[in-house]
Amino acid sequence: MAATTHPAAAEAPVRGTAIRRTPLERLEYAIIISTLLLMVVLTVQPILNLVAMSLSDPSRVAGMSGLTIIPEGFSLDVWMLLLQHPLVQSGILNSILITGAGTLIGVMGTALMAWGLSRPHLPGRRLIFVLVLVTIVFEPGIIPDYFLMKRMGLLDTYWSVILYKAVNAWYLIILVRFFEEIPEELLEAAELDGANAFQIFFQVVLPLARPALATIALFYLVFHWNEFFRAMIYLNDQGKWPLQVVLRQFVVEGDKLAIVGANNAANNIGVAQINLKALKAGMIIMTILPILAIYPLILKFFTKGTMSGALKG
């Protein structure tokens, strides 16, 4: 055997202190770290570039490079103009309203339903589970959904987007699994104290489930804030558009008039004088800001929620 010439043979006895690394190992490590740092740059630079553009002196944005992350001069003109724009103002309010109501209704509906489903002896439990799973597997598509909204008279109302699939099947399953793990003794103790089913749920279960509820709430929050497709097809009235739809109209559809306004464009006043690129950049960053604001929370709860959901899958 070649064991005698094997480098590990010499190192093996001092395993605990074998931190000394060969130049090759150091090079490998440097390459690994550089690759990861490159990924960080590729992820963050495009966003920082837009931040820089939105904060630059508007007259200097036209020649700005896509590679820089430093503003050319400094000015809040872009932000001021965006924030004064009626579509942006209503967009912010609509997004907050839809996200807030959607999250609240979603969390309550999901928690209440998950609690029932988590009781192993609930009659009809299997049937309800099957009903829920069918919805994951079979989706008849957007046209029947649209007609359902129309038939219920919800088109062009906030309810169409707030209530659309208000209880998410995946989040429901995550909560059911969490509730199933609440120790039976705790519930029995509460029952012996004379608590009824509602009191047990609201006074024992919900406080215990706070981390799980926070996770689900964040799931709904991100979902509703980022939702654009349903809002786009259900809401005709521009005044009801959430920020994502306003952004889409302006940046993706390239509808300059939507943001500049026909009157301003014709007379080249106000917003029309600002570089379009800068306005788009500001609009994108504005739509991301709330996500960035709660990002520390997302990192804390999403990571755990996703991992536990995935591992038990």
Place this chain on the structure above:
Amino acid sequence: MSHRFALGFRRWWPYYLMMAPGLIFFLVWHYFPIWEAKMAFEQVRIIPPNIWVGLKHFQTLFSSPVFYTVLANTLIISAMKIIFVFPIPILVALLLNEVRSGRLRKFVQSAIYLPHFLSWVVIAGIFIALLSPSDGAVNQITGFFGAKPTSYMTDGFATRWVLVISEIWRSAGWDSLLYLAAIIGIDQSLYEAAELDGANRWQKIWHVTIPGIVPTIATLFILNMGMFLSADLNQVINFLNDVNRGQIDILDTYVYRLGLRTGEYSLATAAGLFKAVLGMAMILAAHFVSKRLTGKGVW
């Protein structure tokens, strides 16, 4: 029997009451549309009732050349994503696992997870800026090496790659989390044994880490295959324009345009049902194959 029922009711009615809102949501928002989908077999009339026409719309659909273009695009884009997007998070997880400093790893993770939480509208906005022929970062870099400015959003074949790369940008970081979780679950003594045998970094990755995450890879691969027919509406609709339509129009965007833009409700519903039924078959197949091979299913 009725006595037992009465007892059951007395015990369980509060639970049903609490479940009622959620159940109603499910029935209304998921089951009514299934009923509405019968439109695919009807002639929609302005004044009801609609007339039953059987499979007529499906015949129209299957004899339309656009349908086959759209189907082909869906399959091509899905295949490109499976081949080029799927492996990246595995590599990212392997790299992250090699980082010795916990702080550095956390820093990298916090940065690369972020795009997962941005909407496709935002991501499309970012990519349109990045790819701008006049001053986008990509054309500046390729221009530095002497290439002519390219308009990636107006060449459908190039836009397909934009779909792949923007998908990597969005999900490679976050999806690595699942693999990282699997790596953390690997028995540490296996690494110690490998070290005793004199294994270097690559040998440890190859002989311990990768075998340890193969079940996770298999599960996620099969589940991805189950989603083959949804090339992601939310993504594609934000990269789609009149010029690149020929190459990136997928089943979902076709249904949307047909139904909600041109008002061909029945035909669009038929196309949607075609996708729903085939998609269901694929997800169920994926679920049972995955359950059998790896013990984990879709749910």
